[in-house]
Amino acid sequence: MGRSHDGGAESEVSGAYYDWTKTRCPERPWIRDYGKTLVMKFFLCSRDGAGDVDKVYLTFSQALDVARRIDNTTLGIPKIVYLVGWQYNGHDSKYPAWDEVNERLKRPQDATALVSLRWLIAEARAYNATISLHLNMIDAFTDSPLWDEYLAEDIIAKDASCRPIEGEAFAGMQSYQISYAQEWSLGKSQQRIDRLLAMVPN
Template identity: 55%
Template sequence: MIYLVGWQYNGHDDQYPAWFEVNPLLKRPEDATAEESLRWLMREAKKYHTTVSLHLNMTDAYEDSPLWKTYVKEDLISKNEDGSLMVIGKYNGRKAYQVNYKNEWEKGYAQHRIQVLLKMLPLQEAGTVHIDAWFARASKGHEESMVTEAEYQKKICNYWMAHGVDVTSEFIIDYMSGLIPYAWWFNQGSQRYLDIPAKLYCGGKINPDLKGDQALGFLFGTSMHGEGVWTDFNTFSSRKDWQGLFAERFYLNSVPYFFLNQFERKSLEGKGQNRMARYSQGVEVHLADSTVRQYQQLLRKGDDVLFPAIWMQEKALVAYSKEGYQQRVWTLPIGWDHVAEVELYQVSAKGNVFLKKTKVKKQALTLTLEKGQVILVLAKE
C-alpha cells in the first residue's frame, strides 16, 4: 500500500480543510488534468498488486484554505476559553487551527468533504485512507470536553467505514480500538500486546524517537515503512539501489509479522534480553538468541529466515539471509510433512526466476543463499 503525501494543492499540509484539487505536479502530459492522472495511477497500480491511496488530515485548518471563511463563519474551528480560535501548531510558516469535530459533523461538512473525495477518486476501490495527526482536543470555548470530540471523531471514522474505506492512523488511538485497524507508529507496552489481538489492532513500526521498547517489535512482530527505503532521509534524495534494503526490511520484519499475527498471544516470560513471547499453536519467539520456532521447528535464527508465505494461494515458503550461508539444512514447518519435492525461485524486483527442482527428504531442505538473496520455495505435492 502506498499512501501519497502532498497529493493535494501545492503539497504536504497545504490548504486544509479543503482537499478538492489534485496537485498539478502529478499531471501526466497525456492527461487533461492532474485528477485524471491520479485516477490512472490508482487503477494502474492494481496491475502490480499495489494499492495507492491518500494521506489526509481531518484536524488542521489553515487561513489560506478555500474553506477558511466558511469554517470560521459556520463555527467549525475549536476555541480557547476566551473565545479565540485554537491554534495547534505552525507548519510551513502557517498557523494550523483545530477543526471542531462535533460542529463539523452536525452541520454536515465532514460528510461533505468525504463525499467529494469519494466522487473524485477511486478510494472505495482502494479500501483504505490514512488520516494523519488525527487528535481530539477539548474546545473550552464551546464547553466541549475531549471525550465529546472523540465521540464525533468515532462517527467520522464509522462514516468512512460505512462507505467501504478503512482508516489508518499515525499513532495508536486507544478509544479507536475496533475501528482503526492499523497505526503507522505502534508504540505501546507489552501488556497491551497481550490484551489487544493483532486481528483487532496492529501496526507498523515502533518509533525510536518516543523511546519505546524496540525489542517488543521482535517479540510481537513489526512491519516496515517504505518511505525510508526509496528516499535517503540523510540526503533527501531517491535511492537507485533500493531493492536490497527493501528486501532486508520486508523479510526480516514484515514476513515474521504476518506470520505471528495469525496466532493468539499467550504470554511474555522472562526479563530483559531473556524474554520469550509464547503464542498459540506452539509458536515461541526468543529474544536472547533471536529465534522464532513452531513446535521447536526453527523458522528464524538471527537474520536468516524461512517462513510460510501466507499471502500466497500456493503452499509456499520464503527464505532470506542478510549475510548468506552454505548448505544449511532447514526442517520444513508444520503442514509440509508430506511434501516430497519443491521448486526454487529467485525473487527479485523484476519477478521470480526459476532455479531448480529439489527433493525433500524427511521434511528437510538444504539451501545455499548468497548475501541478501531471497528464495521462494513452492511445494510440489
C-alpha cells in the same frame, strides 16, 4: 449490494443501516488486511511557508515507476501506498479542503491532475499496490478555500475569547484546530468525505 475481496476471503455489505453498537463487531472485518500488507508512503510534493509549492519529489508517472520497482523487489506482495502531497500545493496544503489534486504532479498527456491520479490508482493495481491518500481531518489553514465558511460556522475551534485555537505549525504555516463535534453536527465532515470519494475510484 457491494462485494469486497480480501486475500481470498469475500464479504458482502448490504448497504442497509448497520448498528455495530448492538453486535460490537464491524459489518465486515476489513477491506485490506494491514497485517498481511506492506504499507508505505510516497512523498510527492512539499509546500513552503507561504503555502506555495516548495519541491516536487515524485510526479504521478514517477510514483508508478517506483511502485513497479518495489513490486519487483518484494516479489509481488500486497502493498498499500499513501500519497503525501497529492493535493493543492503539496503536503498539508489548504486543509481542511481536499478538493483539488496537485497540478504539478500531472502527466503531460492528461487534461487534469485528477485524471492522472485516477490513472495512477488504476495502473498501480498491476503492481499489487493499492493507492491511498494521506490526509488530515483535524487541521485548518487560513489559505484554505473552506477557511471563511468554517470560521463563520464555528467549525474552527475557538477559545473563551472567541479566538481560533492554534494547532501546530507545519512547514512554516500555522494550523488551527477543527471542532469535530461542530463539523459533524453540521454534516460538513460527511460532505468532505463524500466529495473525496466522488473524486477517486474505489
